[in-house]
Amino acid sequence: METQAIDHAALLPLYLAAATAAAALFAGRFAKAAAMAGLAASGSAAVWLAFGPTRETFAVGEWHSFAADDASMGLAALFAGITVLVAAISGSRESEYFFLLAISASGGIALASSRDLITLIVALETLTVPLYLLVAKPGRAGAEAGVTFLIASITASSTALMGAALLYAAGGSVHFAALSEDLDGADTRLVAAGTALLLGGLAFKLAAAPLHSWAPLVLERAPLPIATYLASASKLGGAVAVVWVVHFALAPSAGTVAGIVLAGIAVASIAVGNVGALVQRRTVGVLAWSGIAHAGYVLAPLGALSAATGRDGEAAAASAALAYAVFFVLMEAGAFASLTSMREHDGGAIADLGGLFRAAPRASTVFVIAVIGLAGLPPALAGTFAKIAVLEWLASSAVWLAVVVVAGAVVGLAYYLPLARTVLVSRGGEGAKDRYGLAVLAIGAALVAVSLAPQAVLEFTSFSQ
Incomplete structure (x- = not known):
């Protein structure tokens, strides 16, 4: 059976955003710091990918479901940056709050690609x-x-x-x-x-x-x-x-x-x-x-x-x-x-x-x-x-x-x-x-x-x- 190759590098910003959501949920009083640090890392990964060649993954024949090109990665970094800003102005909140913010940011990063x-x-x-x-x-x-x-x-x-x-x-x-x-x-x-x-x-x-x-x-x-x-x-x-x-x-x-x-x-x-x-x-x-x-x-x-x-x-x-x-x-x-x-x-x-x-x-x-x-x-x-x-x-x-x-x-x-x-x-x-x-x-x-x-x-x- 032929398996589909996955370009994990193209998915790195999404991986980091999803991992940030999980970390924020269990971080307790450190949820805000975890969310901001993780999403900043996700945005940085997107910028890094934007300076490299276009990556595409999840192929069906010649078509792909996910692409990491300049526009997509720039937008992914923007989604992550805005979410970091919102987390920063949110004051003290429950860990579930930052978990939901990070999940939403993950959706935006996936949407961009x-x-x-x-x-x-x-x-x-x-x-x-x-x-x-x-x-x-x-x-x-x-x-x-x-x-x-x-x-x-x-x-x-x-x-x-x-x-x-x-x-x-x-x-x-x-x-x-x-x-x-x-x-x-x-x-x-x-x-x-x-x-x-x-x-x-x-x-x-x-x-x-x-x-x-x-x-x-x-x-x-x-x-x-x-x-x-x-x-x-x-x-x-x-x-x-x-x-x-x-x-x-x-x-x-x-x-x-x-x-x-x-x-x-x-x-x-x-x-x-x-x-x-x-x-x-x-x-x-x-x-x-x-x-x-x-x-x-x-x-x-x-x-x-x-x-x-x-x-x-x-x-x-x-x-x-x-x-x-x-x-x-x-x-x-x-x-x-x-x-x-x-x-x-x-x-x-x-x-x-x-x-x-x-x-x-x-x-x-x-x-x-x-x-x-x-x-x-x-x-x-x-x-x-x-x-x-x-x-x-x-x-x-x-x-x-x-x-x-x-x-x-x-x-x-x-x-x-x-x-x-x-x-x-x-x-x-x-x-x-x-x-x-x-x-x-x-x-x-x-x-x-x-x-x-x-x-x-x-x-x-x-x-x-």
Whole structure:
């Protein structure tokens, strides 16, 4: 009997993340240190692999289910790094808390390297399922957040599974490389239905409209460290899943269908997210609703696939979407982590941000940099380059979508700039502290680094190399 060869080196980051989860569960009072050290090692292994040749494993003929290339390993390191940040700002918690965080990070690391529908969906659920427990802090509000997230997630997962089943029926394979070839001659109605259901279900993880309503409620009622994880790592998982399916499996065979579906989701998300953010009076509410709009900006380049011609155009769209997602989650992580450092238990009303620059200068500086970046303005150039990456592609393929993105970004100034102004100018700040200084400074340094050297992000997210 022929046995399947396994490249254990390609799986090293996943092995280390899974081992970290087991260690955290039994480490007792040292669970936090074990989780942070183990995930840091996992991220370091991913960076090491990224500088080496591409590795692929779990082969069926010429197709592989797991790949360790530059983009995958860069994303794996990002998943691990965000989880270390969340662990650092979580304070003293039970060992089960860090066990669940590490399990979720393992799902994200596996997702980054997935190259078939089964691996992708299982990895995405591994990323998501631990969050059902983590969002449900004690009390009625926490229970409502957990149940809401559970029901919405199960509905979206069922939708995505149905879409994957239809695509399997149409193409006869679950491997992305096989589907990209076999869907060309498949029944167009079956491909269209499968594409719409799969992408619609996966868009839930990004909190994209119309499956967006869970995000504001859950983010406001979850503990702030977990809100940080949901707004960054969880959304990165959704973005990676959508980009992987579109780039590796659907295009160019189903590019037109995918483009129509994603264009509709992108426009709806930008409109709903901006309108919702404009009427918010609480800080987390603004960040949660604006995150829905940013999901639309992530999907907008993929929404132009109906205008793309050939594989090169599709690769540029996928690169732009993934680059925006990376910039976006870094800025979201910076905003929520610094808010956690200053407020710890509750983001509070926008008016409560007054005086924080005097009371907590380090954390408030990172918060302002992140918020200005989310607005797409200098000197926080990470957000500026994120918008440029998207608009550069849209300007040559779908000008109308570029206009929608620009209009949404302009509306965003109406709620991002008051956040920054309140922190810097208004009085108050009673009870604010600069907690978790090293963690906040680390994410602040990351934001400065990608602002000064955006090409590093653009290179590892490029599919045209």
